[in-house]
Amino acid sequence: MSATEKIEVRAPQVDRAPAQRGPSKVGAGLRGRGLAVGAVMVFIVAWEMVPRLLDVQSFIFPRLSEVIAKLTDATTVTLLYQHAQVTLYEALVGLVIGIVAGVGLGFALAEWEPARAAVYPFIVAFQSMPKVALAPLFIIWFGFGYTPKVLVVVMLVFFPMLVNTMNGILSTDKSRLDLFRSMSASKWQIWSRLLLPSALPSIFAGLEVSVVNSFIGAITGEFVGADAGLGVLLQQFKNNYDTAGVFAILVILAFIGVALNQIVRIARRRLVFWQ
Amino acid sequence: MTERIEVRDAEVVFSRRGVPPTTALSGLSLDVEAGGFVSVVGPSGCGKTTLLRAIGGLQGLTGGEIRVGGDTVAGPRRTTAFMFQQPTLLPWMNIADNCLAPARIHRTLTPEYRSRVTSLLERVGLADFHDKYPNELSGGMQQRAAIVRALGQDPELLLLDEPFGALDAMTREQMNFDLNAIWNRAKVTTLLITHSIPEAVLLGQRVVVMSSRPGRIVDDIEIPFGPMRDAETMGDPRFSQIVAHVRGYFVKSQNVSAERSLAHVRD
Ligand SMILES: Nc1ncnc2c1ncn2[C@@H]1O[C@H](COP(=O)(O)OP(=O)(O)OP(=O)(O)O)[C@@H](O)[C@H]1O
Ligand SMILES: [Mg+2]
Numbered sequence: 001m002s003a004t005e006k007i008e009v010r011a012p013q014v015d016r017a018p019a020q021r022g023p024s025k026v027g028a029g030l031r032g033r034g035l036a037v038g039a040v041m042v043f044i045v046a047w048e049m050v051p052r053l054l055d056v057q058s059f060i061f062p063r064l065s066e067v068i069a070k071l072t073d074a075t076t077v078t079l080l081y082q083h084a085q086v087t088l089y090e091a092l093v094g095l096v097i098g099i100v101a102g103v104g105l106g107f108a109l110a111e112w113e114p115a116r117a118a119v120y121p122f123i124v125a126f127q128s129m130p131k132v133a134l135a136p137l138f139i140i141w142f143g144f145g146y147t148p149k150v151l152v153v154v155m156l157v158f159f160p161m162l163v164n165t166m167n168g169i170l171s172t173d174k175s176r177l178d179l180f181r182s183m184s185a186s187k188w189q190i191w192s193r194l195l196l197p198s199a200l201p202s203i204f205a206g207l208e209v210s211v212v213n214s215f216i217g218a219i220t221g222e223f224v225g226a227d228a229g230l231g232v233l234l235q236q237f238k239n240n241y242d243t244a245g246v247f248a249i250l251v252i253l254a255f256i257g258v259a260l261n262q263i264v265r266i267a268r269r270r271l272v273f274w275q
Numbered sequence: 276m277t278e279r280i281e282v283r284d285a286e287v288v289f290s291r292r293g294v295p296p297t298t299a300l301s302g303l304s305l306d307v308e309a310g311g312f313v314s315v316v317g318p319s320g321c322g323k324t325t326l327l328r329a330i331g332g333l334q335g336l337t338g339g340e341i342r343v344g345g346d347t348v349a350g351p352r353r354t355t356a357f358m359f360q361q362p363t364l365l366p367w368m369n370i371a372d373n374c375l376a377p378a379r380i381h382r383t384l385t386p387e388y389r390s391r392v393t394s395l396l397e398r399v400g401l402a403d404f405h406d407k408y409p410n411e412l413s414g415g416m417q418q419r420a421a422i423v424r425a426l427g428q429d430p431e432l433l434l435l436d437e438p439f440g441a442l443d444a445m446t447r448e449q450m451n452f453d454l455n456a457i458w459n460r461a462k463v464t465t466l467l468i469t470h471s472i473p474e475a476v477l478l479g480q481r482v483v484v485m486s487s488r489p490g491r492i493v494d495d496i497e498i499p500f501g502p503m504r505d506a507e508t509m510g511d512p513r514f515s516q517i518v519a520h521v522r523g524y525f526v527k528s529q530n531v532s533a534e535r536s537l538a539h540v541r542d
Contacts, residue, residue, distance in 0.1 A: 173363075175359050175360075175361055175363045176363055176365065178328075178333055178357075178359065178363075179357070179359065179363045180380070181333055181351050182331055182332075182333060182351050182355070182356075182357040183351070183353075183376070183377045183380045183381070184350075184351045184352070184353050184380070184381070185380045189380055193365075193376075193380075194365075197365070197367045273367075274366040274367050274408055274409075274410060275366075
């Protein structure tokens with residue numbers, strides 16, 4: 001059943017690939033995919049068998065089937081769903097705010113030298129500080145609701161976006177700037193047609209970091225003090241020695257992480273197609 | 276209308292805090308008549324690019340004056356087309372869009388502009404590559420696309436900074452003849468910087484020889500051939516005489532840095 005499904009899904013890609021990449025790479029791609037599928041299967045089997053063989057107790061390291069049981073149990077699923085919504089909300093809101101603010105200020109600082117000189121020491125100081133350490137402070141200031149978590153996420157997203165945007169713009173090829181100046185391009189044309197595209201690869205590199213960071217921020221914020229969210233649920237499960245539940249949350253976090261990462265990579269491939 | 280260039284006592288000193296200032300050009304004067312073609316040769320680092328950038332309005336002077344078409348150059352001019360030492364294509368645009376970029380920037384994209392670019396692309400053998408991206412082209416093809424971009428602007432002044440340096444000998448010769456043909460039709464004032472003395476002599480109505488830094492003009496040679504140049508031009512005995520004469524400036528030079536740059540100057 002699943003084998004036929006896989007073939008159906010893959011078939012169009014195999015058809016399309018030779019025209020774009022040539023036959024040898026398709027072979028290598030299939031082989032690579034085969035290896036990946038094999039590795040995943042070994043991992044699944046090992047997760048189920050190794051704890052069984054070593055006779056590890058379930059609350060130390062649950063078997064895969066126990067984790068799957070959690071992920072299919074109706075009450076647990078409802079619980080996971082409700083708390084995941086909270087975490088997802090905090091992470092995504094923080095992500096959007098952090099991206100907009102980081103990219104915006106990155107552009108401004110790249111454009112305006114004096115501001116860059118003034119702000120740079122602070123950026124360096126913040127960059128080298130573990131920003132999650134601000135979480136307790138935000139809880140004191142803003143209570144146990146969404147705000148402090150969103151703020152932690154913003155802190156973790158803002159700086160990589162700011163630094164990458166700024167550096168991307170500042171490392172624009174000087175001869176291309178000459179080209180635009182020689183064509184008497186307006187400031188706006190230089191920004192939109194040269195600096196932004198030049199900075200895109202760097203902005204996307206920042207985005208990949210930021211997506212991961214956003215969930216680190218949300219979960220950490222919830223650890224420090226919250227009444228809802230996957231971080232809270234994680235601690236509840238832990239306190240009940242429900243290790244299978246903890247693993248279920250980790251699996252969900254991994255899935256969300258992979259999904260967001262894929263979205264960023266697809267967007268990157270579309271927007272930065274020339275790299 | 277093509278434009279004449281007048282350079283009067285041009286001086287460019289690069290100074291930054293903490294480093295001793297570099298005098299790239301000093302007291303340089305040069306005239307190019309409207310519709311003329313002047314080649315400039317000189318040792319590496321003597322200020323050729325700086326001179327070209329100053330004429331194009333990309334580099335301010337610290338002394339003297341440059342006039343193009345009678346007006347003092349204060350900044351880049353739309354009627355000037357540049358070709359840089361590197362192709363400088365934009366990787367996110369295909370070849371056709373790269374060549375049309377100046378018109379889009381100037382908001383003057385007309386059907387005539389498009390057809391001019393199309394026929395230029397044909398002429399340089401890139402017709403089939405108009406929808407390819409720069410990273411799909413060889414270095415020589417990129418350079419040819421950059422030539423199309425410059426010529427497509429139908430400029431009144433064409434500033435070429437070693438445009439053919441990255442090309443193989445065969446393509447380079449072909450591009451030389453193409454450039455000569457294009458110049459003969461458009462009679463656009465052209466300044467060509469090159470490290471190849473034969474190329475300078477083949478294409479220029481005059482060849483200007485610059486000294487090592489700070490760049491000054493040490494000779495200005497009228498080339499006795501007509502405007503049309505071809506393979507026979509290079510067979511003319513006067514051709515090799517002039518080439519040898521120009522080469523003499525670089526062999527005689529006692530300056531160490533000029534000696535070192537001989538490798539560039541010899542073709
Ligand atoms: N922006 C700059 N700041 C400081 N010095 C510069 C700058 N641009 C050029 N120079 C210096 O000015 C001198 C002339 O440079 P230029 O690029 O004009 O030489 P060139 O004749 O074009 O050399 P090449 O044949 O190698 O291209 C060099 O010594 C260079 O180091
Ligand atoms: Mg140069």
